[in-house]
Amino acid sequence: MLIYDLTHEELVDFLLSNNHKKYRANQIWQYLYKQKVQSFKEMLNIPNDLVELLDKNFKVQALELVLKHVSQDGTLKCLYSLHDGHLIETVLMKHHYGNSVCVTTQVGCNIGCSFCASGQLKKKRDLTAGEILAQIIQTEILLGERISYVVVMGIGEPFDNYDELMHFLKTVNDPKGLEIGARHITVSTSGIVPKIKEYAHMGLQVNLAISLHAPNNKIRTQLMKINQRYPVEEVIGAIKYYLGVTNRRVTIEYILIDGLNDTEEVALELVKVLRGLNVYVNLIPYNEVLEAPYQRSKPENMNHFYDTLMKHNIQATLRKEQGHDINAACGQLRSQHI
Template sequence: MQKTDLKNLSLRETKDLFLELGEKEYRGEQVFNFIHKNMETSISKITALSKTLRDKLEKNYTIGDISILERYDSKIDDTKKYLFLLEDGNIIESVAMKYKYGTSACISTQVGCRMGCVFCASTKEGLVRNLTPGEILSEVYNIQKDLNTKLSNIVLMGSGEPLDNYENVIKFLNILHNSKGQNFGYRNVTLSTCGVVPKIYKLADEDIPITLSISLHSPFDEERKKIMPIGNKYKIEEILAACYYYIEKTNRRVTFEYTVINGVNDRKEDLEELSRILKGLLCHVNLIPLNPIEEYNKTKASGNAIKEFKNGLNQNGIATTIRREMGSDINAACGQLRRKYVKG
């Protein structure tokens, strides 16, 4: 019989479990605190519980974990890329980036991805499976323990589409935020989606004020379909309507990720249309230099072209920044390293 992973349980579920075991409710809080605040992974080390109770727990329960398979350190900046080995043998990756304000981590929510964006390495083998809440938490905990630091920001922008693993991601966020665990602020979390419209509305209704980031990459539906298959399901107009709803419900600014591809989406007409559709929206545009991959034969726009695009958006009243390229010498772009490792 497969053991239940205690790391997947909310505080309420952990308390209820101990009540079912005939124990006091506060024992559940002690265990939750041990797992999520202390980031411990062995039931035998929960010395607040009697040895008898620990032995009883170990028969049917476990504290799941992932292990660091490889860590790559950038020689250019303080970026560190992790390959994590899951208990079933699958591999995921995460990135830790050091900034003046602290350390930010970009973490995965799925093994692989089924969204099929043409310039993304994560999706080339399709979706293998969803990560559990505990596995996503384990990315955070392992990075914090390895670097001996508390993360200042977490970005759900690694492998996978977070809104395609909706329930597990929401549970991860709630456990991460719980004051008896990491007590991590929702406002320091960014969730990136390629635009799963119904789930954006659902997320808005959760009343968790995280930052929503939309992978847009083109202001024209027909062009967007060519690089992002989800464009065949949801039009840009529908995504923007969902963003307006999200802003209204959360009072949070939405970010639009825009990978700048030479001759594809960096033209004058792209700039004009992007400015038009975002005018009046509480938003910010993050321009991203393309990370070339073997299967996509387009090139990234020049630094000057990206700066001109940024200046054009700024002049049209759209707050815009250019994302710093970090860890380029260690394949820090999402999906690149795992794919290289798996392919051997």
């Protein structure tokens, strides 16, 4: 078991049940999350018998770096191997306001969106909270710089791994843990309606993003088979529910695909669907995938779509892409070992 899989409270319980003092948990977390040691033997002021106990029951090293690619814009994509040999990808993006990491939550993905490289990977298993945390820690060590923003948008559907996700969010936000502010964290979901409603009651300040990509069921079902289970009306209903409980703005993720969902007619339909909601739309240039028949929206169409939303008082941004040249951009992650 990974030591990162324990919450602070669980570590305290483990120590007390093994006749060690409660305060040792703070020391151990200081080593793990502040100093980022990679061996219990590096915990110099921890008694030898406790080091041996930890070594016997837990592992520190969760990931092995297999490959890394650096984009022309400074984006870093890491291919990591897990203890069972499965591969995952983690992406580090550099911004003027700090470093942001995109973490993976599953080996493969059950959602199977037709436009997404990750959707080509059948789900093998969920990651543990510790394996998600380790992506941040190992990438910080590799980069030699602090990561201050996290997006849970890598391979997998986070709400399909809900319990481990919640555990991860608790530790990543904990002042004794990685101490990344809740408002610097964004969780993205393809629209699992019951989990959106459950998440609304967690009392978190963590940002929520919903992958919508179309304002009607015909287009969205073509892009996202999950729409057959949770159609547009139900997703919008869940967003309204979340807004009513939390009063926190939701990000609507919308990938622009040439001739499919990027026309003025579709933009006006999206305006109608979102009117009156406390949301903003993140327009994303489509990143082409070999297995998918889609092409990126033309620049003039992307700009017109954006202008149409803004004209009708739907706040929007047109995302500046990063890592496209190393297949690290949105929708391109596939745990590929080249």
